[in-house]
Amino acid sequence: MLRIGKVESYIHEKLEKEKLHFVLLDPDDVSPETAGELAKISEELGVDAIMVGGSTGAEGEILDGVVKSIKESSSLPVILFPGSHGGISKYADAIFFMSLLNSRNPFFITGAQALGAFTVKRYGIEPIPMAYLIVEPGETVGWVSDSKPIPRHKPKIAAAYALAGQYMGMRLVYLEAGSGAPEHVPNEMIKAVKAVIDVPLIVGGGIRSYEDAREVAQSGADIIVTGTAIEKAGSLEEARKRLERIIRGVKEIKP
Ligand code: 1GP
Secondary structure (H helix, E strand, C coil): CCCCCHHHHHHHHHHCCCCEEEEEECCCCCCHHHHHHHHHHHHHHCCCEEEECCCCCCCHHHHHHHHHHHHHHCCCCEEECCCCHHHCCCCCCEEEEEEECCECCHHHHHHHHHHHHHHHHHHCCEEEEEEEEEECCCHHHHHHCCECCECCCCHHHHHHHHHHHHHCCCCEEEEECCCCCCCCCCHHHHHHHHHHCCCCEEEECCCCCHHHHHHHHHHCCCEEEECHHHHCCCCHHHHHHHHHHHHHHHHHCCC
């Protein structure tokens, strides 16, 4: 029998009461020590989970080191956000088992998933099925995954893909503008997707301020992801300040 796992239940229970904020750490950009410190700060400030992954180099010992350090420094759930089957660590709690629906390369739609499935099972990591959609500009992940990024002025295309994802059984939809995108996913697109799906909506890429976070949450995102703003803050103090402001923007909007 298929059962919803612990992390997914935790997400659903929290979503009854509030919008959620996940911090994304890319092992190619942060050391295990810094990842641990950032996880500690994240937990203190009310972040709901830590995602770990990246498009290039987030594999093997480097990935394991970052996941272990986060687990030792906080009690937040650690969810893998893999670029391929290489992005699996046995130390994580869960994995976004994602299919990149608008890739032109079947490797990113079903291939990497098949190659990683037994590893996820062997390690006992909780898989959370997710539709992953790349929106312009798409940045590194858009290029690496050979995606056809959804044009920013075409919200209906995003809505159609998101609904298709839900109908194929995916229990989360992620709209991704790409890490470091100059602007986040357009509000109109978030609204259009939210209007048609029943599963939680995650939005990430280019969200760096209180205003950004608030706007994205107000438009209908249930879970807001920030990576670059925290990772590239320059100091832990600055990361704390930015995180405080972004969380305020997320939590001010009630579901
Ligand atoms: C990238 O959506 C995430 O996969 C986060 O993006 O690094 O721009 O916050 P940023």
